[in-house]
Amino acid sequence: ANGQHPKQTESERERKSGIELGERVNTISAQVKASIFASASFARAAVARTVHRVARGQRPPLSLSSRRRRLSSKPLSKGVTGTTTRAMSSFQNLGFSSCFDSGNGKLVTISDVGGLPIMRVNITNDPYTEVDGRAHKMWFHFKVSNLRGLQGKPLTVVLPNAGDCSYPGGWGGEALKGTPEGAAPYRACFSVDRQNWLRLNDTSYEDGELRMTLDAKAEPALEGADFVYLAYFAPYSQEQHMDLMATVVASSAKATVRTIGRTLDGADMELVTVRGSAKDEDAKKVWFIARQHPGESQASWWIDGFLRRLLDPSDPIANALLAKAVVHVVPMMNPDGARRGYLRTNAAGANLNREWQTPKLDYSPEVFHVLREMHEEGLDFCLDVHGDEALPYNFIAGGEGCPCWSDRLAALQKEWCDAYERTNPDFQQVEGYPVDKPNEANLAIGSNGMCQAFDALVMTMEMPFKDNANAPDMKVGWSADRCRRLGGAAL
Ligand SMILES: [Zn+2]
Incomplete structure (x- = not known):
């Protein structure tokens, strides 16, 4: 308080600088994660919502990181038992972007579930529409990159807010007559060359989530791909x-x-x-x-x-x-x-x-x-x-x-x-x-x-x-x- 450092021993100073360095590394990695997980506008909106809730005497919502913890502790893959999920695991080098013409999608987490990567991506809202009394959403279009790092492992991309979209009936519903037994009525579109858009057969809609599994063994077009684009329909930007x-x-x-x-x-x-x-x-x-x-x-x-x-x-x-x-x-x-x-x-x-x-x-x-x-x-x-x-x-x-x-x-x-x-x-x-x-x-x-x-x-x-x-x-x-x-x- 008086501007003078208390007397420290050499080892105390070393320990302290070690802690400071550790803190700095943590802060930097938190910043990197924050830049991946939350855009500035999202953070501003979250702060505004919190202020609003507190003003109304409500409990503030969970912080981003505690929500991430909750998400990642939720079992992400049915049928895989006895495994824990860790956000930002060995699959952290996977890339994600929707920052292009007609892009839509916000990365929530990348997790390791029993050694397989699961990427959770939210569809983002249109602005609020007065006559419809809601903010619409359903269009998605994003790119997943650095696929070679997966070394042939299948990647599952989950859209956790699919059930909140404007027309959830568009994801599921009756099987289409004339399709093989078990074929999903909606199958996502994917492309590795942005010219040819194919349907991803391993698409399913359950419990309000759309799951899309990218597996080169099932989809030869994905073999050796560095990146893939996923979209609701073949985009025309x-x-x-x-x-x-x-x-x-x-x-x-x-x-x-x-x-x-x-x-x-x-x-x-x-x-x-x-x-x-x-x-x-x-x-x-x-x-x-x-x-x-x-x-x-x-x-x-x-x-x-x-x-x-x-x-x-x-x-x-x-x-x-x-x-x-x-x-x-x-x-x-x-x-x-x-x-x-x-x-x-x-x-x-x-x-x-x-x-x-x-x-x-x-x-x-x-x-x-x-x-x-x-x-x-x-x-x-x-x-x-x-x-x-x-x-x-x-x-x-x-x-x-x-x-x-x-x-x-x-x-x-x-x-x-x-x-x-x-x-x-x-x-x-x-x-x-x-x-x-x-x-x-x-x-x-x-x-x-x-x-x-x-x-x-x-x-x-x-x-x-x-x-x-x-x-x-x-x-x-x-x-x-x-x-x-x-x-x-x-x-
Ligand atoms: Zn229309």
Whole structure:
């Protein structure tokens, strides 16, 4: 206290500096762990929650490290008994990252269970969505690296908060008819080259956790891999969208790309217009929009296949269509949500497919700008392309519940669906959502709002995350290529 050190013997000083060094090492390793386990924003949120709880007279939550202890003392692998689990064991060199375009996932622990590594990864929330009364989550996309250090041992990746996701039915549910005995209805997507996405057969959903086991003996594609990407569905990032615009669309003599506004993050909202021999005044105004829900990457693969075929100068169907119609395409309705790795919202937490009655520039500018263009250009038809978490089928949802619904629209819808089913049997009309009762449609949903505003045939197109149960494919499930072909077939 007076600034003078108490007299110490040589050995006391050595002991003390040893303790100090030990403390410093502990502090540094705690910092390293903290940087792995908790981002600054997570820590800030945790502090805010604690302050809030204490203010309400509640017990503060467990610290991160005590929660980790609890997690790691919980038996992680059923069937393995008499083993203890240690966080940050010999598998600590495994790498993890979701810090890239459309990445989502936060590493919780890496444990050693009976000599086998288990990685626990939480899916992170979208911002809170007012109209849905919750923060959505379900999209995941992350990279696990340094796999060679495992020396051939299988790695199990567990998503412990899968059961808290927006559509838990998407992980489990009934086995798909036509799949082998014991095949899981949802199997995760993985890739070692970011081009080919395969289904991980050893995926299971139990007690609210999704478990994915990466074993080169079962999945030859993993043999000798340094790293692997895991995702809810084959990703189609904002960067890929920009590549499509620059390489396929901008170079086509038939197409123009126009920036019609900006998102809250400052990304361009792009409108592609494709013209052939039809004169504007005679042409039907036909619209296709995709990725209102950013986690539904199927929609981008669908649009990719659709645009490539529409812009192919040698495609006779494309040219015949463009003799009668001007085609407007918004390939990426939600660039911010896609880049941020969200399931359902834009940067502000807006579920864009609930914003079509009164879109706001400061909350849902994406819908605001597109709807303005629709009113300026006119709209005779629109397809809004999505993916559905639970149903293993391709189907449409129509505007039967809109006040404007009529025999004319019903006949057009029937004709369109019959033609689509003939052209590509991956589309079907048996399974789907319950049809809205007359006058009960939610007009804030894009397809209903447009149907009512333009008295036109407007439908929501849904594709599965799982597979098409009428034609399952155990290797790729419902895949990027099948989405592309379904998109091309829509011509
Ligand atoms: Zn959707």
